[in-house]
Amino acid sequence: MIQYAKYLIQFFLILLFQVIILNNIFLNWWVVPAGFPVFVPYIYPLFILLLPFELPVWALLILGFVCGSVMDTFMNTPGMHAFALVLIAYLRTNVLLALLPRNIKEYKQESPSIKSLGWSSFMIYTTFLILIHHSVFYIIELWSLNNIGYLMLKILASVITTILLIAVYLLLFSQRVSQR
Template sequence: MQGLGTIVVQVLRFLLYVLVHMLIVSRLPSLFGVGWCFFYVGFLLFLPIATPIVALLVLSFATGFAMDLFYDTGGVHAAAAVLLGYLRPWVLRLLTPRDGYDAQDSVNIHQMGWQWYLVYTALLLVLHHTVFFFLELGSLRVVGLTLLKILVSTLFTGITLLIVQLVFFPARRRR
């Protein structure tokens, strides 16, 4: 029954992130015309560390596809989200602590610490945003503006997800 409970919790988290993005975040103005918040990516970033790669890729596609349907973007969100889902285990391996991860660990700033969380989030957000904006552009004509969009959107999304971590993710008390 524990497995079913975990699945139900993740489905509810998926709905929460996607609906908050669609109903609230999508209505936010852009930052200086170059920065957008990709709030839905938080669902993929904050999944439990032990999430199997197949489930991660399916969830990544479903999340990106939902955004593509909402924005009518023809697969750009899905492609960037699937790449994020594919690279997430590599980044987690790259950042593995000396003692390794516990089976029940999740991506949580309170458990992993500020430095680990910031490196993890920055790496995956930069990769996601780079793929998204270059696929959206479809060429390398306006590289400077695209790099500015990547930088500002990464900061905007990163700060938003940091606030979500600090407010909604509980600090695990150490005994």
């Protein structure tokens, strides 16, 4: 039971970082083309990405819905975060099955991390799911294809920024394997 306390702390840490700091930084990559989209990097899907391997899919879906609903409440959106997050919570297991060298059942008490997957696999896993999450979220939010260039640009800029922030988070908070 005690190992789950870590994920609870992670939940609050990631959500508070998202809500209190990131939601108040409106990023514009550059200002010169005035139409460049303003966006907020959403790093909260990281909570779902870092949950342990042994968690069954139904638990992932419930946790995804809870986390997404909390974000929806903070951002005043009608269920859009919850939808996108439940989708990647469902897809998570399939992506992991494709990337892991051994069967997923063999990883006892471990969670996806740089230690268990390695840098390249972990970044593929993160980028793929974040890309799906952001695409789905922004498509639902804009809900029109009149400005497809704007949509693409927003997804691209937002995904790249989010991946950079996630890399920083992982460098800060993952246990380093000492190589001496």
